Amino acid sequence: MRAKARAHTNIALIKYWGKRDEQLFLPTNSSLSMTLDHFYTDTTVTFDNDLKQDYFNLNNEQASEEETEKISRFLDKVRDLANDQRFARVDSINHVPTAAGFASSASGFAALAAAATKAIGLDLTKRELSQVARLGSGSASRSIYGGFVEWQKGEREDGSDCYALPVLEQEDWDLNVLSVEVTTQSKKVLSREGMKRTVDTSIFYDGWLKAAREDMVTLKQAITKRDFTLFGETLEANALKMHATTLGANPPFMYWQSATMRVMEAVQSLREQGVEAYYTIDAGPNVKVVCQPQDKEKTINALNEIDVVNQIYTCQIGPGIRYLDV
Ligand code: ADP
Ligand code: DP6
Numbered sequence: 001m002r003a004k005a006r007a008h009t010n011i012a013l014i015k016y017w018g019k020r021d022e023q024l025f026l027p028t029n030s031s032l033s034m035t036l037d038h039f040y041t042d043t044t045v046t047f048d049n050d051l052k053q054d055y056f057n058l059n060n061e062q063a064s065e066e067e068t069e070k071i072s073r074f075l076d077k078v079r080d081l082a083n084d085q086r087f088a089r090v091d092s093i094n095h096v097p098t099a100a101g102f103a104s105s106a107s108g109f110a111a112l113a114a115a116a117t118k119a120i121g122l123d124l125t126k127r128e129l130s131q132v133a134r135l136g137s138g139s140a141s142r143s144i145y146g147g148f149v150e151w152q153k154g155e156r157e158d159g160s161d162c163y164a165l166p167v168l169e170q171e172d173w174d175l176n177v178l179s180v181e182v183t184t185q186s187k188k189v190l191s192r193e194g195m196k197r198t199v200d201t202s203i204f205y206d207g208w209l210k211a212a213r214e215d216m217v218t219l220k221q222a223i224t225k226r227d228f229t230l231f232g233e234t235l236e237a238n239a240l241k242m243h244a245t246t247l248g249a250n251p252p253f254m255y256w257q258s259a260t261m262r263v264m265e266a267v268q269s270l271r272e273q274g275v276e277a278y279y280t281i282d283a284g285p286n287v288k289v290v291c292q293p294q295d296k297e298k299t300i301n302a303l304n305e306i307d308v309v310n311q312i313y314t315c316q317i318g319p320g321i322r323y324l325d326v
């Protein structure tokens with residue numbers, strides 16, 4: 001009744017930004033991501049007859065009641081699937097900053113889904129696992145796979161056609177993602193609340209939905225052709241449009257800090273000097289810069305010159321989930 005799994009985070013190139021069903025985590029738009037090798041979560045789940053409640057330890061500390069409650073609600077779904085109501089102990093280590101826009105919810109819930117379903121004796125396909133992970137955090141549905149991954153929004157109300165699929169394998173396009181840390185503080189508006197407020201109130205939301213559909217078509221063409229310029233221009237523009245929706249919300253909010261903009265400006269000036277780098281930003285102030293291996297050094301050097309940059313993590317495209325020995 002015990003299993004351990006590792007899942008990597010992913011960075012969305014076409015963002016998931018909004019739910020049409022909050023209980024089932026059904027998104028309003030399809031999204032596309034790259035799994036990253038550098039950031040991951042290791043989670044061990046043990047179901048135990050003797051436990052009277054669920055326990056959740058994150059980074060060797062007992063998590064808050066609120067966080068434990070989130071894990072319990074997720075485990076309830078796994079228990080219902082397996083028809084087994086035992087409580088569990090969950091031990092998780094994030095090799096990624098938690099709730100700071102580095103997608104800890106993606107690696108966290110993908111690892112938890114894999115470990116919990118295995119520990120309880122379910123033998124799921126990757127597609128089914130993607131659907132289970134989705135019920136913890138939408139972006140986790142994509143972290144089941146390595147490489148380039150599309151999460152299809154699906155049409156059905158029960159979510160049966162809503163899962164992620166691999167688009168291109170890890171080894172089929174060698175790119176770098178420089179994850180630029182300007183702060184590791186937790187965000188004030190969690191992704192979940194931020195996207196809900198946007199769906200409910202942003203005057204720009206219809207424009208986002210139209211753009212996300214179009215950008216998806218263009219980005220997939222760019223991937224098929226390995227057209228890095230089209231790829232970069234599309235992913236950067238998509239991130240900007242997602243962030244624009246937050247400014248049109250009520251009350252309005254933004255995830256960027258002044259340091260975020262300093263990094264964005266540096267990337268723009270790199271391009272003016274002929275170095276092809278593009279940025280994307282999730283729900284947080286940190287920036288991810290995408291470039292080709294031949295431009296990696298120049299890009300890192302330019303980013304290192306910015307005084308507000310704390311650290312730069314060099315990532316490559318990473319693998320999908322795997323089970324570890326316990
Ligand atoms: P992030 O940018 O890190 O994904 P989110 O706001 O999307 O930030 O999600 C943060 C939430 O993800 C945390 O509050 C917690 O509920 C969940 N989370 C983070 N790490 C883990 C983990 N290892 N296991 C389970 N849940 C996790
Ligand atoms: C901006 O998957 O963290 O990073 O489904 O509510 O847990 P919940 O939200 P989450 O949202 C991620 C939003 C994003 C874009 C993306 O990863 O696609």
Ligand code: CO
Nearest residue numbers: 103105106191
């Ligand atoms: Co998240």
